[in-house]
Amino acid sequence: MPLASVALLALGVPAAPAVAVREQQAPGRDREGIGIRLVDVPAARVDDPRARVYIIDHVKPGATINRRVEVHNGSAARQRIELYAGAATIEGTTFTVPEGRDGNELSDWVSLETARLTLAPGERQPVEVDIEVPRTAAEGERYGAIWAQVSSAPEQGGNVTQVHRVGIRLYLDVGPGGEPPTDFRIDDVTAEPGPGEVPMVTARVTNTGGRALDMTGTLTLTKKSIRAGPFPVTNGVTVPPGQSGRVQIEITQSLPDGVWDARLVLASGAVERTADGRITLPVASRAAMQTATPGWLVYSLGTLVALAAVVVFVAWSLARRRSRRRLPAPA
Template sequence: MRSRSLSLRVLGAALAALALTFPTMPTSAAAAPSDGSPGRGYIGFRLLEAQVVRRDDPRALKYIVDHLKPGTVIERRFEVANESGTGHEVKLYPGAAKIADNQFAFAEGRTPNELTRWTSVKPSALTLRPWEKAEAKVTIKVPDTARPGERYAVVWVESGAPPDARHNVGSIMRVGTRVYLDISDSGEYADFRIKKIIALRSKDGRPSVVAHVHNTGKRALDLRGKLRLSDGPGGLDAGAHPVTEGTTLPPGGSGTVRVDGLDRSLPAGPWTARLELESGMVRHSLSTRLTFPKPGGTSAAWITDSSNRPYWYAGAGLLALSGIVLLLFKPRSGRATCVNS
């Protein structure tokens, strides 16, 4: 199983606020020293199981994403790896998190919230020899009296390195995974709508595309995707370009995603722009004709008709089993008109 998890390096307490603001990380997750020195870091983390109905959900393979009824208990196994030639003492614990300014943000240290009070991690500490791996387990016990709604947390693995002869500053290294837990007696519903697409050129002539998105469901969304530009002037094809990741929309929230890195020499168009966005099992696309403006200007494509397919299923609380349930959604395109400004 490929490792799918989240990694970060925190050098001193001042850098703690940077962690877990990015939704995707390398498949080999590790907290590593920034100076490249061996033996002071490299703690890896990866989930070992996911809920059966989410085995085809890329978010559930690197985060703990679940929908439970009150009174449900779930467990998830994960692996901690010492990817260095020096032994490490590591601590394992849950920490509070929230969605703020359309980003997944975590609290400092062991700050609690409602979800962390339901969550336990065993063992709470590990001694890892050089290159050793060990398994641990996170358990979430939802009270019978839990109110409906989504909660957020982080399962952390922490290792500290004190100052030594080569390093004047000590460090704290943390690596972990996000937890998105929704509580409800009914089924789960997740969906979003692409409201409009805007083409821009900066004053120095760099083109980019911004999409405005509204979360119409009851689950948080980590948006990712790509934009393909084709059928340009003279039949040009500018290829596919990834959406800049990092946007997390809370239920009912709205925000934007960007496509940067387009070539400065890109002709104005018009182009056929196909935007494909997804969060877990929810996928939508939009095709429209789009023209890039002169430097400093914008060109907007407004959706006049779209076919959106939500992610909805009933049932919750299943532990990871050997079977796989495939939930297939075929994205459908909407239609749009362009308005230049």
């Protein structure tokens, strides 16, 4: 399979995309200074932003694919770095990896040129990655990660070894014929309270294709001559085939009240879709909604009590009339 070398930093792509990293969350570069990035992408995927940072491919059973990753020591100390492949799953709409070295079917197919590197401060080292798919492999998409890991010695007087790692995601689809399509639909663009004082626009994304999605995008708001945004998607959502997830965009700009035209542009890799709608600002905060709830309930309960009283009065009046009709006439 032809490959194209890509200088990720020159393209403005993070040097080491996060998978969901180590025990402390860190986007791409570990606080100990190690990093890992993808060097090669297939020539057919050079226009796919996801393929520049993740290993994404479709292969037939029995095929082998080759990639190169680069490990970097950005710390001021010499580092002994371990390299290995691990398991991953999509839980809900989150790309999830175990804390330890648990493997799965895909990680068992991965062979790394070396399992250990010792790098001086500032040193970089390319590492060959082979993924050999058995001829008996079943159809379907599989997930995993390639990790670069360092272990810190326990602090003085302690007995806990800290493990730090950064990784690259693996998305490998196996099956005969061509690759399943990547596609999605955008529904239910609405404004709602955010976690704080900032309102949020949300939209449901349904994966109508055969590959997992990693959603990115922007929201633009317009009202007459006023234009606001673009506001970026603020939650990283991974949606497996046939499933749905909600993307969130926080409106971090103070805007005039009223009805706004909303244009939401979402993408997963090279596939982009647009949705237009209208939202009304301001949106009541969650605290205000919670405060308003008891009053609303009291009003509703009061209304029900009044209706019940009317029903009882009407029933009593009817019963009284019937009883009067049944009284015997005076002699």
